[in-house]
Amino acid sequence: MRLRLAFTLLLACLAGGSSVAQTWQAYPAYRDVRAVAASGDAIWAATPAGIFAVSTADGAFERYTTVDGITGGQVRALAVDENGRVWAGYADGTLDRIDPASGEVRTFFDIQRADQYTSRGVNRIRPRGQTLLIGTDFGLVIWDLARDEVRQTASRLGSLDAATPVNDVIVAPAANASGDAYWLATDEGIVSAPLATSNLQIPSAWTIEDGFRNEAYSLVAYDGTVWAGGRPGGPFGDLYRRAASGEWQRQLFVDQTLSDLVVVDGTLAVLDQGSSRTFLVRPGAPLRTFNASPEAIRHQSLALGPDGRLWVGDAGVGLFQYPPLPSSDGTLVVSPDPRLPSGPFTNSIVSVDVGRNGRIWTASGTAAVGVSGAAAVNWFEDGMWTTLRTDETALPSTSFKRIVTRSEGGALAGTDGLGLAVISEDGDVTVFDRSNSTLLGATGAQNFLVISDMIREGDRWWIVNKSSPLPLHSFPGTADATRADWNGLPPPPGGPSGIGADAIELDNFGQKWLAMGPQGLMVWDTGSDPLSPADDRGRVFTTGFNGQGLPNGNVTSLVRDLEGRIWIGTRRGLAVIFSPGSAFGADNALAEPVWPTTGDGEGLDYLLRDADIKDLALDPAGRIWVSTTTGAFLLTPEGDGIQLRLGADGTPLPTDDIIDIEVDASTGLVYIVTANGLYSYKGDATGPDLDSEALRLSPNPYRPSEHARVTIAGINAPTSRVRVLTLDGRVVYESDSVFGGSFQWDGRDARTGDLVPSGVYIVAASGVNGEGTLYGKVAVLR
Numbered sequence: 001m002r003l004r005l006a007f008t009l010l011l012a013c014l015a016g017g018s019s020v021a022q023t024w025q026a027y028p029a030y031r032d033v034r035a036v037a038a039s040g041d042a043i044w045a046a047t048p049a050g051i052f053a054v055s056t057a058d059g060a061f062e063r064y065t066t067v068d069g070i071t072g073g074q075v076r077a078l079a080v081d082e083n084g085r086v087w088a089g090y091a092d093g094t095l096d097r098i099d100p101a102s103g104e105v106r107t108f109f110d111i112q113r114a115d116q117y118t119s120r121g122v123n124r125i126r127p128r129g130q131t132l133l134i135g136t137d138f139g140l141v142i143w144d145l146a147r148d149e150v151r152q153t154a155s156r157l158g159s160l161d162a163a164t165p166v167n168d169v170i171v172a173p174a175a176n177a178s179g180d181a182y183w184l185a186t187d188e189g190i191v192s193a194p195l196a197t198s199n200l201q202i203p204s205a206w207t208i209e210d211g212f213r214n215e216a217y218s219l220v221a222y223d224g225t226v227w228a229g230g231r232p233g234g235p236f237g238d239l240y241r242r243a244a245s246g247e248w249q250r251q252l253f254v255d256q257t258l259s260d261l262v263v264v265d266g267t268l269a270v271l272d273q274g275s276s277r278t279f280l281v282r283p284g285a286p287l288r289t290f291n292a293s294p295e296a297i298r299h300q301s302l303a304l305g306p307d308g309r310l311w312v313g314d315a316g317v318g319l320f321q322y323p324p325l326p327s328s329d330g331t332l333v334v335s336p337d338p339r340l341p342s343g344p345f346t347n348s349i350v351s352v353d354v355g356r357n358g359r360i361w362t363a364s365g366t367a368a369v370g371v372s373g374a375a376a377v378n379w380f381e382d383g384m385w386t387t388l389r390t391d392e393t394a395l396p397s398t399s400f401k402r403i404v405t406r407s408e409g410g411a412l413a414g415t416d417g418l419g420l421a422v423i424s425e426d427g428d429v430t431v432f433d434r435s436n437s438t439l440l441g442a443t444g445a446q447n448f449l450v451i452s453d454m455i456r457e458g459d460r461w462w463i464v465n466k467s468s469p470l471p472l473h474s475f476p477g478t479a480d481a482t483r484a485d486w487n488g489l490p491p492p493p494g495g496p497s498g499i500g501a502d503a504i505e506l507d508n509f510g511q512k513w514l515a516m517g518p519q520g521l522m523v524w525d526t527g528s529d530p531l532s533p534a535d536d537r538g539r540v541f542t543t544g545f546n547g548q549g550l551p552n553g554n555v556t557s558l559v560r561d562l563e564g565r566i567w568i569g570t571r572r573g574l575a576v577i578f579s580p581g582s583a584f585g586a587d588n589a590l591a592e593p594v595w596p597t598t599g600d601g602e603g604l605d606y607l608l609r610d611a612d613i614k615d616l617a618l619d620p621a622g623r624i625w626v627s628t629t630t631g632a633f634l635l636t637p638e639g640d641g642i643q644l645r646l647g648a649d650g651t652p653l654p655t656d657d658i659i660d661i662e663v664d665a666s667t668g669l670v671y672i673v674t675a676n677g678l679y680s681y682k683g684d685a686t687g688p689d690l691d692s693e694a695l696r697l698s699p700n701p702y703r704p705s706e707h708a709r710v711t712i713a714g715i716n717a718p719t720s721r722v723r724v725l726t727l728d729g730r731v732v733y734e735s736d737s738v739f740g741g742s743f744q745w746d747g748r749d750a751r752t753g754d755l756v757p758s759g760v761y762i763v764a765a766s767g768v769n770g771e772g773t774l775y776g777k778v779a780v781l782r
Helices: none
Strands: 006-015 018-027 035-038 042-047 050-055 061-064 075-080 086-090 095-099 104-108 122-128 131-136 139-144 149-154 166-173 180-186 189-194 216-222 225-230 238-242 248-250 258-264 267-272 277-281 288-291 299-304 310-314 318-321 330-333 349-354 360-364 376-381 384-389 400-405 411-417 420-423 429-432 449-457 460-465 472-475 487-489 503-506 512-515 521-525 537-541 555-560 566-570 573-577 613-618 624-628 631-635 642-646 658-663 669-674 677-682 696-698 710-713 719-726 731-739 742-745 759-767 773-780
Touching (some): 042 310, 180 225, 189 216, 267 299, 277 299, 349 400, 349 677, 360 400, 719 742
Parallel strands (some): 122 166, 288 330
Antiparallel strands (some): 018 677, 095 104, 131 139, 139 149, 166 180, 299 310, 400 411, 460 472, 696 710, 710 742
């Protein structure tokens, strides 16, 4: 089976309207398996972040994510048709079809677009010959596999309410007639109609089971009759068998939601959804039970594999296989052996950072696994994930707030209540809390130590201890630090008495800028002796208007650009401080936040004025990335416009809500955290190419009518002077401060603002610190 890790898309981006080939990669966690299905040689499993298969022969994995074209998100149903193609159904009615033979993914919107129905989710898919029987939130849909379209819809099922949700569908012998019938499990009971019915939309075609007029979840034909999981007469969820008289006879007396019924070796396996049990029923025999507690927390789907074994999709451990059916009565406790592709612990990632040699570090919130849940720190290197769980290591047993890498290797992880963890490159963990540091609990909760951010300054680290009497601490950042190596500072004069900071940034003068959420923004000058509070001072910035002051009082994020400016993200808009060093000077108004603008004249507007900003990051070219609830935005080099937007429309991102963003300064890869997991996007900015001997320009030739900009790569200095010249030496563009290993030119003459004429142009890049000059040529065709 093929290993599918990445896929290159032709992406329509908002980069001046151009289409640019960009590379994406997804890094999904696979522990939350919502649906499972079997093919001839594999078990398929669907999670909110991706679909994968495991070969029952050799254990090899095949995986598909939104990068490969699947929809992703709230997947409810999974099935494999007789042609070996895999179908996934989603909560909004979308259908995905995967052809494992070719790797092709196709999406169908026929059900999703049936907007005459309020809810259109897909609840179950049952392949039958050249059709799919699909239970939806509005009824039964019969899908024609040969024509790839809806053949028939039944939304009026007898006297049931119109558009009653169908939870399951099977074909089984008719109750009171010869031949087979469609049997439907609905929210209002069980109904059936002869298989030969030409028009299933006619209400009279359907017969309601009088003995089952309440919620039904699942159906199966077994032991000569129909069995159902549901609540036919009230509150008791159970397994029911239809007797020849039409009576539905209760079987287990467990009062549970029994969502999947599978026949294996003459035994009926009954999945107890929401628990870790599967009941094994055989008429006339004692009840047997598989129990995968405490590791498994919530079974969600059950399938019979090509190996004749039962496979379970669980919300906590993912996909695992039950042992052969037990010969003895009673309960068999099972220790799950998860069969999962390598991935992070959970998709609920709260923070990402890039460490030494490009190692990706993530920190997560608490996931529902085991007895009481767990959080984790993960790293990705050489194609594999390593996980440190809070319930299996020395990591504090709580969720995390921030992960920040160290240049010498390893990382610092700030927790949501139990202090700071120092993690070595090899995964050794040392925890600092009240017992071995100056860290203190929040006011009124002395043992609740929230560490919201960390930043390095020289040979010391500054630690933000949110809402503590000592909100800022410094220590060497090493595991062997003692209490004597720690130093805590009280709030400075000029600052609030309680500082609930979520983020910290340093300016070029050593001042500490704190994003304090609803408390606004504060700059903290730690004075000539940073470890002593004696000469500390603070200044708080508040909401302004007409482009001055903070655009909103709730400050979420900060970043310093390569020119020393401090950029500020708020819950409604962006601001920048051009002269942070003036914060305590004679003309301290120069340090007031300013709202960046875009356009001019009557078209003048404030940049991202209404954006709910969650994070800011800097790329190697000195440009700002802004993560918001409406996508990730890359600002122009001048900071006066949007160069690129990445969101759910036109990219593999599953949502516009971007939680965290980080850029690898050497490669330009942009790491984007969403509620459905981590993604990376190959940006056009890179770190300096120290081995470069010539500039590389693309596209070449450059056609302004087809491409917004030409990219100049291969620059070998951190900061360069770049010139674009005609063949006779006339300069048409010049910049004295190009950062990183690449640069983009919009094809315009800087003096006139007009596009340059067709011709060959020379590009020269000279390092400002004497690194030498590199050259390249580009042909402009208009």
